[in-house]
Amino acid sequence: MSASSELRIMRGREWSRPVRPARREVLSAVPELEEGRPPLLFVPGFGHGAWAFAEHWLGHVASRGFPAYAVSLRGHGGSEPAPEATLRAYAHDVVQVAASLPRQAVLVGHGAGALVVAHALARYPARGAVLVAPVFGGWGVLGAALRRNPAGTLPAVFGGPLRLNRGQLFSRELPDEEARRYVGRLGRAGRRAQWALLGEPEAEPAVGAPPVLVLGSPDDRVVPASTLTRVARRYGSAPLLFPGMGHDLMLDARWAEPIDAILDWLEKEPVAH
Amino acid sequence: MSTSTDHGRPDPEATSPAANSDGRPVSDRGDTVCVIGAGASGLTAIKNLREHGFGVDCYERETGVGGAWNWRHDRSPVYASTHLISSKPFTQFPDFPMPDSWPDYPHHGQLLSYFERYADHFDLRSHIWFGTEVIRVEPVDGDRWDVTTRSTGGYGPERTARYAAVVIANGHNWSPKLPRYEGLEEFRGEIMHASSYKDPAQLRGKRVLVVGAGNTGCDIAVEAAQQASRCWHSTRRGYWYAPKYVLGRPADQVNDSLLALRVPLRVRQWLYHWTLRLTVGDLTRFGLPKPDHRVYETHPIANSQLVYYVGHGGIGPVPDVARFHPYAVELADGREIDPEVVVFATGYLPRFEFLDASVFADSAGTGRPTLWLNAFTPGHPTLAVAGLLQPDSGLFTLSHWQTVLFARLLQARRDRPERATAFASRVRERAGERYSGPVKDSSRHWFEVGHADYLRAIQRALVELEGK
Numbered sequence: 001m002s003a004s005s006e007l008r009i010m011r012g013r014e015w016s017r018p019v020r021p022a023r024r025e026v027l028s029a030v031p032e033l034e035e036g037r038p039p040l041l042f043v044p045g046f047g048h049g050a051w052a053f054a055e056h057w058l059g060h061v062a063s064r065g066f067p068a069y070a071v072s073l074r075g076h077g078g079s080e081p082a083p084e085a086t087l088r089a090y091a092h093d094v095v096q097v098a099a100s101l102p103r104q105a106v107l108v109g110h111g112a113g114a115l116v117v118a119h120a121l122a123r124y125p126a127r128g129a130v131l132v133a134p135v136f137g138g139w140g141v142l143g144a145a146l147r148r149n150p151a152g153t154l155p156a157v158f159g160g161p162l163r164l165n166r167g168q169l170f171s172r173e174l175p176d177e178e179a180r181r182y183v184g185r186l187g188r189a190g191r192r193a194q195w196a197l198l199g200e201p202e203a204e205p206a207v208g209a210p211p212v213l214v215l216g217s218p219d220d221r222v223v224p225a226s227t228l229t230r231v232a233r234r235y236g237s238a239p240l241l242f243p244g245m246g247h248d249l250m251l252d253a254r255w256a257e258p259i260d261a262i263l264d265w266l267e268k269e270p271v272a273h
Numbered sequence: 274m275s276t277s278t279d280h281g282r283p284d285p286e287a288t289s290p291a292a293n294s295d296g297r298p299v300s301d302r303g304d305t306v307c308v309i310g311a312g313a314s315g316l317t318a319i320k321n322l323r324e325h326g327f328g329v330d331c332y333e334r335e336t337g338v339g340g341a342w343n344w345r346h347d348r349s350p351v352y353a354s355t356h357l358i359s360s361k362p363f364t365q366f367p368d369f370p371m372p373d374s375w376p377d378y379p380h381h382g383q384l385l386s387y388f389e390r391y392a393d394h395f396d397l398r399s400h401i402w403f404g405t406e407v408i409r410v411e412p413v414d415g416d417r418w419d420v421t422t423r424s425t426g427g428y429g430p431e432r433t434a435r436y437a438a439v440v441i442a443n444g445h446n447w448s449p450k451l452p453r454y455e456g457l458e459e460f461r462g463e464i465m466h467a468s469s470y471k472d473p474a475q476l477r478g479k480r481v482l483v484v485g486a487g488n489t490g491c492d493i494a495v496e497a498a499q500q501a502s503r504c505w506h507s508t509r510r511g512y513w514y515a516p517k518y519v520l521g522r523p524a525d526q527v528n529d530s531l532l533a534l535r536v537p538l539r540v541r542q543w544l545y546h547w548t549l550r551l552t553v554g555d556l557t558r559f560g561l562p563k564p565d566h567r568v569y570e571t572h573p574i575a576n577s578q579l580v581y582y583v584g585h586g587g588i589g590p591v592p593d594v595a596r597f598h599p600y601a602v603e604l605a606d607g608r609e610i611d612p613e614v615v616v617f618a619t620g621y622l623p624r625f626e627f628l629d630a631s632v633f634a635d636s637a638g639t640g641r642p643t644l645w646l647n648a649f650t651p652g653h654p655t656l657a658v659a660g661l662l663q664p665d666s667g668l669f670t671l672s673h674w675q676t677v678l679f680a681r682l683l684q685a686r687r688d689r690p691e692r693a694t695a696f697a698s699r700v701r702e703r704a705g706e707r708y709s710g711p712v713k714d715s716s717r718h719w720f721e722v723g724h725a726d727y728l729r730a731i732q733r734a735l736v737e738l739e740g741k
């Protein structure tokens with residue numbers, strides 16, 4: 001995908017080569033009382049599935065009155081295997097699920113899922129978007145990963161799986177046994193999508209001018225604080241920070257704090273009338 | 274089946290009472306924009322205007338959304354078997370895809386549910402007054418508009434409201450074009466226009482003549498081939514009958530691969546002729562006339578079954594109708610045939626019966642306004658028409674971008690008036706511009722557009738409006 005800051009109207013190449021459909025896993029938790037609030041659609045990062053949000057966040061969101069959904073990108077979690085998946089196919093998966101929801105959705109992407117969300121925003125006018133510990137790619141991210149976890153990262157450079165370890169994903173507060181269980185569930189993204197990350201694929205501008213919130217942890221070992229600031233600036237804001245947490249904010253010991261902050265933001269923004 | 278009747282209408286209360294030129298009360302709706310029609314084009318107008326921060330009142334004469342695709346509507350041109358001719362990527366709105374689980378060419382019932390979901394997803398219904406017909410649209414001082422409405426069918430009082438801008442999205446496939454023939458009044462058989470053809474049961478067991486080979490005529494001829502006891506298909510020229518699939522993919526997707534590479538028209542025409550020769554072959558062997566034009570010079574026909582049924586004898590191609598006799602139809606070559614039912618699939622004509630002819634500078638009432646981008650009228654910077662296009666592809670992407678452009682123009686009028694003024698002078702200079710290669714002269718071709726040429730023109734207009 002080429003860098004472009006301009007609205008793109010002609011998409012001949014995309015129209016003539018539509019993304020091949022793939023069976024998708026969507027997990028959800030909806031509030032008992034329908035209150036007309038916008039649904040949240042969670043998009044996991046590479047290697048994670050919808051399960052990562054089903055652990056804590058989906059139920060919590062529903063208990064605060066917002067319908068909550070999480071999709072597994074193709075090749076992840078319970079979705080159809082897709083070793084050749086591209087970033088475009090992932091964005092397609094997100095837009096398909098968003099458009100199937102009864103009302104205009106808020107997209108919440110985590111890790112590289114935030115990059116997928118940024119691309120989806122150019123193809124779906126979301127009510128709002130939240131980028132959690134966004135991995136937008138580039139050699140800097142690779143460098144950091146190589147330093148922290150060379151054995152898990154190096155194979156990915158040659159098309160092998162990217163293996164994230166406990167130290168990268170969680171704080172010490174999370175009990176070992178839980179952390180081991182989560183790491184054991186991690187899968188991998190498609191080779192082509194992983195490579196695309198290195199090119200720092202610039203997303204086209206969002207349609208419908210949605211408000212965007214960026215949040216993360218200054219102690220994240222995957223996404224440096226400088227990246228959080230840079231991504232937030234691109235959307236005209238500053239990041240919300242949760243010190244002491246690991247990259248997987250939705251699974252780490254203090255998972256409730258970031259999601260409460262997201263919902264507070266939604267309640268304050270005009271997006272949630 | 275769900276109905277889309279909606280009673281949660283907005284109430285355009287007078288914010289400040291005024292009166293129009295003949296002293297009738299007018300409720301002033303301030304900066305609100307009026308949208309006429311809640312078909313595909315009207316819905317996307319509401320959505321995009323709302324997205325750009327404008328208030329919208331939409332008036333829809335029917336009780337539901339979807340326009341032509343809501344076949345319960347009395348003016349819907351859709352028949353039971355209608356499927357799309359443009360494949361999904363070309364048909365869906367660019368920011369609201371159709372489900373992956375739908376086929377390449379969805380059925381009209383799926384299309385209606387798509388528009389209903391679009392309306393619900395973006396919460397559009399609360400801006401629509403259903404069962405309300407627009408009967409007059411008049412320009413007033415300050416580039417504003419007085420819009421007069423009443424309940425559909427002429428019941429109830431008239432109401433007039435004043436708007437900052439108007440989008441006309443009243444569709445152009447509902448007012449039948451019926452040709453005149455000598456002796457037609459004396460003909461004893463049944464005569465109908467395709468707009469009142471709904472179900473193949475209307476043809477079952479009868480001798481049927483179908484006139485016209487637009488997509489409607491071809492679809493109906495195919496149904497007659499299966500249901501009627503006999504089917505003649507009359508055309509006044511030869512056409513290129515393109516299959517819906519070529520080279521293993523939907524034909525429009527193959528075509529756009531070439532467009533994306535900017536292959537010149539001549540080369541694309543040559544490739545298309547060559548593909549057709551390999552797939553459907555030379556049709557004159559069936560008695561079909563040789564096309565009097567190159568492919569893309571008439572509105573494309575996408576129908577894989579017509580040639581199949583001609584080849585099986587189910588459809589008998591015949592030339593133009595010369596005149597009618599009480600029990601027979603005389604053809605241009607002198608032959609006589611004896612149909613019991615004649616279906617005129619001779620198309621539709623655009624109509625703007627609520628608009629004074631002076632607005633479109635169309636005093637002859639031809640229904641062919643001279644517009645820029647088929648949307649903008651010289652001298653009326655706050656008026657736009659959406660969907661007045663006959664694309665070689667799906668319409669909805671085009672009306673989406675038309676209404677985005679109009680919303681941005683209205684924003685520019687407010688925030689950067691010099692940009693809007695420059696836009697207005699471009700409208701005057703370029704009104705009447707065409708966005709297709711050469712086309713055959715016919716009442717249906719003056720607004721034929723090639724989707725790629727047209728969308729590129731919209732893109733340029735947006736850049737000119739907002740660029741440095």
Ligand SMILES: Cc1cc2nc3c(=O)[nH]c(=O)nc-3n(C[C@H](O)[C@H](O)[C@H](O)COP(=O)(O)OP(=O)(O)OC[C@H]3O[C@@H](n4cnc5c(N)ncnc54)[C@H](O)[C@@H]3O)c2cc1C
Pocket residue numbers: 309310311312313314315332333334335338339340341342350351352355356357358359364405406407408442443444445446447489627659660661666667668669
């Ligand atoms: C059989 C058939 C098949 C087609 N297939 C395709 C296809 O495959 N792909 C494609 O892109 N296009 C197709 N078309 C073209 C079709 O016209 C468009 O798809 C589409 O319906 C146009 O949408 P619209 O909103 O512009 O007009 P419409 O759908 O006609 O909607 C206009 C709306 O305005 C309302 N209205 C009109 N006048 C007034 C008034 N005075 N006051 C209040 N309300 C008013 C009407 O009730 C209607 O709801 C097909 C057309 C036909 C006839």
Ligand SMILES: NC(=O)c1ccc[n+]([C@@H]2O[C@H](COP(=O)([O-])OP(=O)(O)OC[C@H]3O[C@@H](n4cnc5c(N)ncnc54)[C@H](OP(=O)(O)O)[C@@H]3O)[C@@H](O)[C@H]2O)c1
Pocket residue numbers: 355356357358359446452453467484485486487488489490492508509510571572593618619620621663715716717
């Ligand atoms: N399945 C689908 O999705 C589908 C189905 C039907 C229609 N549509 C769309 O709906 C729109 C309308 O289509 P349509 O087929 O109803 O109308 P159309 O495209 O206007 O076709 C009318 C046909 O009638 C002929 N005709 C017109 N006046 C005539 C006359 N006086 N004498 C003899 N023949 C005459 C025309 O011939 P000329 O060649 O001389 O003009 C043409 O063949 C088009 O955009 C079409 O693509 C889509």
